[in-house]
Amino acid sequence: MKATKEKCVADGQVTVAQSFGFSASHELRQLPAGHKCRRNHGHNYTVTASALVHDEARGDLSPLGDYLAATFDHRLLNEQVTFHPTSELLVVHLAEWFRDNMESAMPITLVEMVVSETATTSARYDGVTGEITISKTFTTSHGGVTLVLGADGLDEVGFITDFGDLKPFGAYLQAPDADAGLRAAGPALVADLAGWFVDNIEPKIRGRLVSVRVGSGATTGLWERGDAS
Ligand SMILES: Nc1nc2c(c(=O)[nH]1)N=C([C@H](O)[C@H](O)COP(=O)(O)OP(=O)(O)OP(=O)(O)O)CN2
Secondary structure (H helix, E strand, O other): OOEEEEEEEEOOEEEEEEEEEEEEEEOOOOOOOOOHHHOOEEEEEEEEEEEEEOOHHHOOOHHHHHHHHHHOOOEEHHHOOOOOOOHHHHHHHHHHHHHHHHHOOOOEEEEEEEEEEEOOEEEEEEOOOOOEEEEEEEEEOOEEEEEEEEOOOOOOOOOOOOHHHHHHHHHHHHOHHHHHHHHHOOOOHHHHHHHHHHHHOHHHOOOEEEEEEEEEOOEEEEEEOOOOO
16 A cells, blocks of 8 residues: 655644555446446555644544555455445545544544545545535646536435546547647636536536636646536
């Protein structure tokens, strides 16, 4: 298992973020027959926890890494948990575990928990609001485009929306119009991409676009949904 640690001090408050990797397989057995993720398959998971540390000397999040290593590493997740092992339900489980086992034992407060099945997909639990979001990054020849989606709770299998439902957006990014926009990378780019997603993909899925981020070398752009849109 790999682990990394980062410390940030802002407004006199110390936030520590620690990442832990583990390898595991799972079967998403509540998906329809024929969905590839129903079958046994594996991921190199990364879990990142960020916490406010009220006493710097006692801000070590490694007990989470120990729990992940002992409970999930090189195991079939279905045998280790009683819920459907999607990224969303896993992140909720880990946030609850953190609260029950770490917040009660040391002076820290969870800020966020992120579970990544792959380098381009993740689920995030917000420690302040309890909100769950998912994120998917598409790689283009001009940089990465990251979508964040939320929803009113999870669906019956434990998804906000299947990452697979977002694939048409990846296809759109390769189309000539979007490709030209990405190459020009003007200020309207992220709003155009968000508008296309909202008009063409959102009506067909249950997730709601929260933000779009484009990072193309020197140019970055962020669109965030306003309350009224
Ligand atoms: N909202 C969620 N959607 C999906 C989850 C999940 O946990 N939450 N999990 C899966 C599967 O585990 C699947 O293995 C990952 O699927 P996908 O993103 O499609 O990843 P791939 O590497 O298989 O993508 P390709 O682009 O097809 O290579 C599915 N969805």
